[in-house]
Each structure stands twice: as C-alpha cells, then as structure tokens.
Amino acid sequence: MLPDYSIFVMLAAAILGALICLALPRPEHVLRLIVAVSALELALAANIWASVLADGFVTAADRWFYIDAFSAFYAIILVLVFLLSSIFAGVYFANETGEHGFTLPVAHRFGALWLGSLAAMMLVLVSNNLGIMWVGMEATTLLSAFLISLHPSRLSLEAMWKYLIICSVGIAFAFIGTIFAAASIQSAGGAGGDALFWTTLASPEVKLDPTLMKFAFIFILVGYGTKTGLAPIHSWLPDAHSQAPTPVSAMFSGFLLNTALYCIMRFVSPARHALGPEFADGLLIFFGTTSILVAAGFIVFQRDAKRLLAYHSVEHLGIITLGFGLGPLGTFAALFHTLNHSVCKSLAFFAVGRLGQAAGSHDMHRLSGALRADRLWGIALLGSVLALIGVAPFSVFMSEYQLLRAAAAGGKWLILVLFLAASSVVFLSALRHLIDMAYGEPQSPVPAARASIASILPGILIVASAMGLLVFLGLWMPVWFSGALGSAAAALGARV
Amino acid sequence: MPAALATIHAIALVSCFALLGTSRIGACIRWLSLQGILLGLVPLITDAGGLDLRVVLLAGGNIALKGIIFPAVLLRLRARTLYPREVEPFVGFIASILFGIVALGVSVWLALELKPALPHAPVLMLETAIFVVSIGLFTIVSRRSALMQVIGYLMLENGIFVFGVITVVATPLLVELGVLLDAFVAVFVMGIAIFHINQEFGSMDVDQLNALKG
Numbered sequence: 228m229l230p231d232y233s234i235f236v237m238l239a240a241a242i243l244g245a246l247i248c249l250a251l252p253r254p255e256h257v258l259r260l261i262v263a264v265s266a267l268e269l270a271l272a273a274n275i276w277a278s279v280l281a282d283g284f285v286t287a288a289d290r291w292f293y294i295d296a297f298s299a300f301y302a303i304i305l306v307l308v309f310l311l312s313s314i315f316a317g318v319y320f321a322n323e324t325g326e327h328g329f330t331l332p333v334a335h336r337f338g339a340l341w342l343g344s345l346a347a348m349m350l351v352l353v354s355n356n357l358g359i360m361w362v363g364m365e366a367t368t369l370l371s372a373f374l375i376s377l378h379p380s381r382l383s384l385e386a387m388w389k390y391l392i393i394c395s396v397g398i399a400f401a402f403i404g405t406i407f408a409a410a411s412i413q414s415a416g417g418a419g420g421d422a423l424f425w426t427t428l429a430s431p432e433v434k435l436d437p438t439l440m441k442f443a444f445i446f447i448l449v450g451y452g453t454k455t456g457l458a459p460i461h462s463w464l465p466d467a468h469s470q471a472p473t474p475v476s477a478m479f480s481g482f483l484l485n486t487a488l489y490c491i492m493r494f495v496s497p498a499r500h501a502l503g504p505e506f507a508d509g510l511l512i513f514f515g516t517t518s519i520l521v522a523a524g525f526i527v528f529q530r531d532a533k534r535l536l537a538y539h540s541v542e543h544l545g546i547i548t549l550g551f552g553l554g555p556l557g558t559f560a561a562l563f564h565t566l567n568h569s570v571c572k573s574l575a576f577f578a579v580g581r582l583g584q585a586a587g588s589h590d591m592h593r594l595s596g597a598l599r600a601d602r603l604w605g606i607a608l609l610g611s612v613l614a615l616i617g618v619a620p621f622s623v624f625m626s627e628y629q630l631l632r633a634a635a636a637g638g639k640w641l642i643l644v645l646f647l648a649a650s651s652v653v654f655l656s657a658l659r660h661l662i663d664m665a666y667g668e669p670q671s672p673v674p675a676a677r678a679s680i681a682s683i684l685p686g687i688l689i690v691a692s693a694m695g696l697l698v699f700l701g702l703w704m705p706v707w708f709s710g711a712l713g714s715a716a717a718a719l720g721a722r723v
Numbered sequence: 724m725p726a727a728l729a730t731i732h733a734i735a736l737v738s739c740f741a742l743l744g745t746s747r748i749g750a751c752i753r754w755l756s757l758q759g760i761l762l763g764l765v766p767l768i769t770d771a772g773g774l775d776l777r778v779v780l781l782a783g784g785n786i787a788l789k790g791i792i793f794p795a796v797l798l799r800l801r802a803r804t805l806y807p808r809e810v811e812p813f814v815g816f817i818a819s820i821l822f823g824i825v826a827l828g829v830s831v832w833l834a835l836e837l838k839p840a841l842p843h844a845p846v847l848m849l850e851t852a853i854f855v856v857s858i859g860l861f862t863i864v865s866r867r868s869a870l871m872q873v874i875g876y877l878m879l880e881n882g883i884f885v886f887g888v889i890t891v892v893a894t895p896l897l898v899e900l901g902v903l904l905d906a907f908v909a910v911f912v913m914g915i916a917i918f919h920i921n922q923e924f925g926s927m928d929v930d931q932l933n934a935l936k937g
Binding site for chain 1: 841856860863869872876879883886887890891894895897898901902904905908909912913915916919920923924932933934935
C-alpha cells in the first residue's frame with residue numbers, strides 16, 4: 228500500500244519524534260515515544276519490503292529516493308534493532324540511578340539524538356543520490372557522538388572525541404571517493420545531473436573511467452570502512468562501544484556499522500563493471516579477513532565484557548565483508564549473517580548491560596555467576612554469546628557454514644583456513660570468558676527480592692523474541708525468506 | 724583566468740606553511756580564515772557555465788562559513804577555554820615544515836599523475852587540493868590541542884571542496900547545501916565536545932585522552 232508515501236512518512240516520523248522528545252514533560256514519556264515511533268517504522272518498513280519483493284523497487288521524489296531489495300532488507304534490520312533497543316532502553320534507564328540517573332534533560336537529549344540517528348540512517352538507506360547518502364552518513368556521526376557521552380565523564384568524553392575525529396576524517400575520505408566516482412562517469416562522457424545516482428552508476432550501459440573508479444573505490448572502502456570498523460582502521464570502535472550507555476552500544480553494533488558497509492556495497496557494482504570483479508572482491512576479502520584475524524587476537528585478552536562484544540563486532544563485520552567478496556553464494560550468506568549478527572549482538576549487549584548494572588561494572592570477573600544472579604539476563608547472555616561464536620542450532624552457525632561453502636566453491640582455500648583458524652581462536656577464548664561469566668561464583672550477594680512480573684515483562688519479551696528468531700532461522704529457513712535474501716543478493720549483482 | 728588561480732595557489736601554499744610553523748592558536752585560526760575565503764573564490768573562477776545563481780550561492784556559502792563563521796566560533800572557543808594558547812605539537816615546527824616541503828613535492832607529482840584522467844581540472848588547483856588535504860591530515864595527527872585537530876579537519880574540508888569544484892561539473896545544489904550543513908553542524912558538535920573536555924580535564928590536550936586501550 229502506497230510504498231512511496233511510506234518513505235516520506237518513515238523519515239518524517241523519526242524527525243518529528245525527535246523534536247517532540249524535546250518537549251515531553253517526563254523521562255518515561257520519552258521512553259514510550261521512542262518505542263511507539265520504532266514500532267511505526269517497523270510497520271512502514273515491512274510495507275516497503277513487501278512492495279519491493281513484489282515489484283523489484285520502490286521510488287519517490289523524482290528518483291531521489293530509491294529502494295531495492297538490498298536496501299529494503301537493511302531497512303528491516305535497522306528498524307528491528309531500533310525497536311528492540313528502544314524497548315530495552317526502557318528497562319535499562321529505569322534502573323539507572325545516582326550520577327547516571329535518567330533525569331529529564333538527559334532524557335530529552337537521549338530521545339532527540341536517538342530518533343535523529345534513526346532518521347539519518349534511514350536517509351542513508353533510502354537515498355539514491357550518493358551525495359545525500361554521504362550527508363546522512365556524516366549526520367549519523369554527529370548525532371550519535373553525544374549519545375556516547377550521554378553522561379559526560381573522562382572516559383566517555385575520550386571515547387566520544389576519538390569517535391568524532393576518526394569517523395569524521397574517515398567520512399571525509401569517503402567524500403573524496405564519491406567525487407572520484409562522479410568524475411569517473413563524466414570523463415567517460417557520462418550522464419549529466421543524474422551522475423551521482425547509484426542507480427545510474429550501477430547500470431551496465433554507463434561507461435566509467437577505470438582509473439578514476441579505482442581511486443573512488445579505494446577512498447570509499449577506507450573512508451566508510453573506518454566507520455564500519457574494518458581492521459586496521461577500527462581503533463575508535465571498542466572505546467565507543469564500551470563507554471556508551473548499553474542501548475546505544477547495541478544500536479551502534481547492531482546497525483550503525485552496517486549502514487557504513489551498505490554505503491561501500493553501493494560502489495561495488497560500479498567498481499566491478501569498470502575494473503572487473505577481481506579488484507573490488509579482492510579488497511573486500513582482504514579487509515574482511517584482516518578484521519577477523521585482528522579481532523580474534525584482541526578477543527583472547529579482553530577483560531571488559533563490552534569491549535569483548537565490540538571486538539566481536541569487528542570480527543562479524545569482517546565476516547560479512549568477506550562474504551560480500553565471495554561471489555553470489557557468499558553474498559547470500561553475508562546478507563543472512565547481517566540479520567543474525569544484528570539480532571544476536573543487540574541481545575548480547577542488552578544482557579551484559581543489565582548484568583553490569585547490577586554488578587556495578589562490566590569487568591568480566593565482576594560479572595561471574597550471572598546465571599545465579601539474574602536468571603533472565605543470565606540465560607540471554609549464555610544464549611547470545613553461544614550464538615555469536617557459531618554454536619548450532621543458532622542461525623549464526625548456518626550463515627557461517629554457508630560462507631564456508633562459498634569459500635570452498637570459489638576455491639579460496641587459504642581464506643577458508645584463515646577463517647576457520649580465527650573462528651576456533653574466537654570460539655575457545657569467548658567460551659572460556661562465557662563459562663566464567665555464566666557459571667562462576669557470584670562476586671556480589673544474590674539479591675533475594677523478586678521483581679514483579681509486570682516489571683520484567685519487557686525483558687522477557689525482548690529475550691524471547693530475539694532468541695526465538697535466532698533458533699527459528701537456524702532450524703528452518705522459510706522459502707519466502709530465502710527468496711527475499713536471493714533478490715537482495717541479485718540487487719547487488721550476485722544472482723544465485 | 725590562470726593568473727587569478729596562480730595567486731590563489733600561491734597564497735594557499737603560504738597559508739599551509741604558516742599553519743605548520745605557527746605556535747599561537749589564534750594566529751592559526753586567522754590563517755585558516757584567509758585560506759577559507761580564498762578557496763571559496765575558486766568556483767567563481769573555474770566554473771565554465773558563467774556566474775549563475777548556483778555558483779554564487781556555493782561560493783558565498785563557503786566563504787561565509789569557512790572564512791567568517793567557523794573562525795569566529797573557534798576564536799570564541801579559544802577565549803572561553805583557559806589553556807593552552809599554544810599549538811604544542813607532537814612533531815616540532817622545523818620537522819613540520821620539512822614534512823610540508825615533502826608533501827608539496829608529492830602533491831605536484833600526484834596532480835600530474837591524475838591530470839590525464841581529469842582533463843578539465845586546472846592542474847594548479849588539483850595540486851592545491853591535494854596539498855591542503857595532506858597538511859590538514861598532518862595537523863590532525865601531529866598537534867596536541869583539540870582545537871588544532873578541528874583546524875586540521877577544516878583544512879581537510881577546504882581541500883576536498885576545491886577538489887570537488889574542479890572535478891565534478893554539475894553537482895546538484897541540494898547536495899552542496901547538505902555538505903555545507905554537515906560541516907556547519909560538525910564544527911558546533913566539535914566545539915561543544917571541546918568545551919566539555921576542557922571542563923572535565925581542565926585542558927584540551929588530546930594526549931590526556933589516553934585511558935582507553937586494548
């Protein structure tokens with residue numbers, strides 16, 4: 228139904244919601260409003276997704292907005308992560324006290340920046356113009372910076388400043404890449420005012436200058452790659468993820484990184500046309516594998532649970548990037564993995580956040596005995612980290628298995644071996660951390676008081692739906708869903 | 724108008740070397756302002772289509788923001804924060820200038836390498852763009868004061884602006900305005916961040932931001 232209007236409503240609802248947040252009289256109202264807006268966005272995104280799967284694309288505003296199966300799928304993940312994180316924000320901030328209390332000014336700032344970030348990411352996904360896409364991406368950096376230092380302290384300000392400077396410089400590089408891409412279409416006698424549309428750039432009829440496209444892709448990959456958290460340009464990521472309030476960490480890890488990867492992928496088809504598939508795929512494989520290896524090294528030595536999860540993000544974004552470089556089968560697996568990782572990582576952050584709130588620290592030693600200290604979030608931690616490291620029957624296992632098959636089918640044996648080796652390191656060290664956290668001796672006395680069922684209901688809802696989705700997709704992939712992933716892969720030029 | 728471009732090129736180079744060799748932050752901000760005004764003039768000179776509204780708006784917006792508003796914000800911020808008034812480089816001034824000379828050589832070489840692929844772009848401006856970008860990056864990594872990192876970021880923006888103007892013939896105005904808006908917000912966000920950092924640490928030296936590791 229009216230998918231083109233849905234795009235406008237989706238952007239307008241997020242922006243209006245952000246402004247209304249500033250005027251609400253009580254912190255609880257802000258928390259309710261962000262859940263309501265996210266739920267509305269989910270309905271709209273589902274509507275757009277359904278039309279895209281039926282017709283192939285949705286466009287509006289004279290083709291300035293253009294959504295294909297790839298962007299529609301990403302939009303669904305975006306709003307899913309936002310909905311889960313918004314519900315969790317209610318649970319989390321209700322338990323914050325003292326200097327971290329959720330006072331009215333903090334609530335205003337949080338609500339406005341939270342929905343503002345949602346609007347900016349949505350703008351990135353729906354824009355056809357690569358310049359506007361870039362504007363949206365820079366806006367996500369600027370809006371989300373103050374979410375990290377929602378409660379200004381030395382550590383959170385340090386993390387915020389690093390994030391702001393490193394990502395701004397990275398995104399400035401991406402702008403140089405965008406200019407090169409526009410120049411490559413011109414110098415090959417290209418298409419005037421539409422030169423900055425990715426639909427123009429990706430269409431096979433358009434001639435692109437290979438030298439300029441090569442520069443463009445390198446700048447894009449390094450620029451947006453900084454924000455994706457690809458190693459070795461990931462240095463801001465563990466700091467920002469560990470210092471931000473937990474709902475923000477979940478949103479960063481669950482989707483912000485994917486938004487940047489989305490921008491890179493929009494340049495992959497033109498790069499493949501102009502330079503042949505080897506150049507772009509080779510770079511994606513290189514950065515993907517490097518990220519997996521570097522993250523594996525850091526995961527072994529982590530002491531802080533949120534930093535551990537942050538390095539898992541570097542690893543998993545590396546896996547997704549690697550998948551995109553491994554042809555049609557790999558692209559399919561990477562898309563599936565994107566959904567799995569987003570859901571699973573958000574849940575893991577939620578669990579660590581709640582447990583850390585009770586323990587007063589995110590140090591893994593202090594978190595030990597989680598299953599006894601808090602049954603619900605202890606189970607969530609156990610389940611989500613097991614899923615994260617690829618234990619069957621969770622869906623992460625399935626997508627990683629598909630990725631291995633893609634590597635084998637492409638004859639990339641070295642990559643296969645490196646990936647398996649790094650995964651084993653991650654598996655063993657994360658499992659060791661997890662067993663200590665879940666089954667160790669509790670460091671603080673277990674609270675005897677039992678919460679009322681109404682107060683833990685949102686938590687149960689989040690854990691049950693996220694775990695349910697991970698197990699369900701791990702055991703059975705519905706035909707329509709695999710069809711949807713197939714068309715998203717086809718939109719990236721990879722027909723299975 | 725190659726003569727006007729040559730003048731802009733020369734003064735841009737001077738401003739970069741001045742930024743590398745100046746120890747007072749206030750003076751650096753004034754050099755940045757001069758650079759912003761000069762480079763803002765480039766679209767008026769190079770645009771093939773003559774002086775239409777788009778070009779005038781683009782140049783005017785850039786000069787107003789990068790030549791006047793941003794420097795004013797930075798000067799105000801410097802006045803409101805106590806310490807330090809000096810650049811305090813990690814890399815000394817002599818070494819910085821030597822880096823500048825090497826970067827200039829590399830910029831000339833790169834501009835000549837890129838020239839065949841970009842036949843419409845004046846090679847002097849290509850060289851200016853690459854040089855300003857490289858000095859901006861160097862300033863970000865080599866200076867201790869957070870304010871100098873913002874100055875470096877704005878030099879990076881200046882260079883990219885020139886590069887965009889000379890290589891892409893017809894960028895839609897909406898995109899240009901979006902980019903300007905982002906730069907505008909970026910400076911304010913960075914300004915507020917510096918203000919908080921200064922309050923919390925009693926200084927805006929970024930080498931104090933060193934607690935998060937591993």
